[in-house]
Amino acid sequence: MTRLLALLLAGTMLAGCNAGTRLAEIGRGPQLTEIENPTQSPNWRPVSMPMPAPREPIANANSLWRPGSRAFFRDQRAAQVGDILTVLVSIRDEAQLANSSTRSRDNSESLGLPAMLGLESSINRILPNSVSASNLVSGNSTSGSTGAGQIQRTETVTLRVAATVTQVLPNGNLVLGGRQEVRVNNELRDLGITGVIRPQDIQSDNTVRHDRLAEARIAYIGRGMISDVQQPRYGQQLLDIILPF
Template sequence: MTRLFALPLAVMALVACQPLGEVGRAPAFSPPETTTEHAALYRMPLPDRVESQRSTDQASLWSAGQRSLLGDRRASRQGDILTVVIEINDSAEISNNTTNGRSGSSNMAVPQFFGIPQLVDRHLPGGLAVGAGIETNSNSTFTGSGSVRRNEKLTLRVASTVVERLPNGVMRIEGQQEVRVNHELRQLLVTGFVRAEDISRQNEITYDKIAGARISYGGRGIISNVQQPRYGAQIADIIAPF
């Protein structure tokens, strides 16, 4: 019996000790060495093809290289950095009303059927008769209504890194940003797929041009912990049958 309670108590103690480690201290930043951006910046991709260059090619002002005066400086390779502009100002209001009603009645009598009803009536107790037939009535009414009102506004800019270039030219980007103010850490995560032609000359791209965009803006710290219910309350809400 002791072993049955030892494991749940150990798990609860382990979960409860995690916030206690940050008591009196600001939340720590996520290590950048474990991110995909860090791996993309430090791992140089293989070129699609090798082209011979002369020693004087980079000295010309009119060359098309990325580092030249008139070259295209937009992100196009793994490890390049571009700016993602997030300006979300969405509002939606939906209202639905549904009313449905139905009524019906039926009456069926079998007074004569080869004398069978009369034969059966002799053996029925209480004066019951088959000839009276069957009479049913039904009535159903349904009324439903629902409404949705949503208003979202978010304006952010975050530098993202090209972590992979697919064979069709589409690039997968990831961006992470952490800002710590006092004991609260705000995190911004952006990931998705972009086309090179959608990147502006300022090396920027808006969020609505990112396919499969995943944007997360949240945080952790003292304020975030207070806004969340306790672990016991969350578990009780899950397992409570009523």
């Protein structure tokens, strides 16, 4: 009971905090967040990835080419912390699954003791007279189950978002992060993306496809009146979690 009351109290406090924010936005709609340095966020953590062993550079006399270099001429693609590049997000996910199963089982067991060194005649001294030694135990069971399920899902997301290089790993890979907010009337759309890319995957126009991102995290969420009415109340969500039936 104490734990249940604590959960209800926590849900009420959370709803109260959200209610305060919503009351402050009456007549104005959701407000855009300020531009911040992503590395100054309390939730930001530097990325640590497995790195290859370092190699000593080899100098060649009378040569403009440096061993290990990925390009002969320098270009304007993102390569350092603070550089900006565009991430092309094009997700088209379609899945269809159908499953059907049928199970049945029929069991029958019978146990008797017609003869056992003459001791079968002594059974009625222990058990009631209605018990027969030839049919001591008899049982049967029948069970069956039928199940069917089907899943069909189609998702399409096409976006372009500018991201900033926040870290250069020792092997040259780039850690990037970007966030974009778009407000239309009283509805706010928030797009966030983070990941790790190889410099050679950046195209000549300083863009990179989302499927080139390792450890990609792409979030596209909404805040506002429409998004608010599309989700259950906090109390209903809490009851859905704790109620066992």
